[in-house]
Amino acid sequence: MDENAYSDHIDNKASHCAKILNDYYQKYDAQKGTQFVFSDLGTYKPGGDFNVYSEIKRKLVEDYHIPSYKIRFIQECKNEKAKKAMVDAMNRGDIRIIFGSTSMLGTGVNAQQRAVAVHHLDTPWRPSDLEQRNGRAVRKGNLIAKEFADNKVDVIIYAVERSLDSYK
Incomplete structure (x- = not known):
């Protein structure tokens, strides 16, 4: 594979997500604000091939x-x-x-106490799955949102123009 033809680009979805994750991380650092990142495509596998989770983490660690x-x-x-x-x-x-993926992180995870943002790298086919993902943070018991964010959690959906992202 020609690595130059498929190299990292500052304008790709992973780069945008890493930058925005860092922005929220810095904005709510004093409060230890937390964030959820959902993707059902290219999920993390230890020691596996390329996946978007590990690539964004690499950017967060190395660049930010x-x-x-x-x-x-x-x-x-x-x-x-x-x-x-x-x-x-x-x-x-x-x-x-x-x-995490919708199936692994979307249900039974009550980690909302410090949540400030939910990021969707892809959009699930069923609206109920999107609602379930958002429900990890947009729910009762979110102390940081209540005290520091006008009782709101930001939901960010990443989409590439003229792709399945924008269709969904």
Whole structure:
């Protein structure tokens, strides 16, 4: 494969997402605001091939100097105990950005206490799935949104013009 033909570009979806994640990270740093990133395409697999989760994390760590341990993937959890520990760390603000798919992160995750933004790298086919994703943060018990963001959580959907993104 010609790497020059398919190299990283400042205007791609991953670059935009990393920049906006960093903007929210900095804006709510004092409050330890947290963010959810959803994608059902190209999800994280440890030691696997290229995936958008790892690419955005790389950009956040290398370009924006966010500590790696503050960015996690829900797919790292191998059991419910590990998932609960990750959710608790989100609610404390120890983990500030979490990546996951609709099926892994969209249900049963009560990590809303510090949520300031939800990012959708893709849009699910069913509106109920989008509502479920947003419900991880837009819900009762969100202390940071209530005290520092006029009781609102920002929802950002990334779409590429003339693509399936904009159609969905």
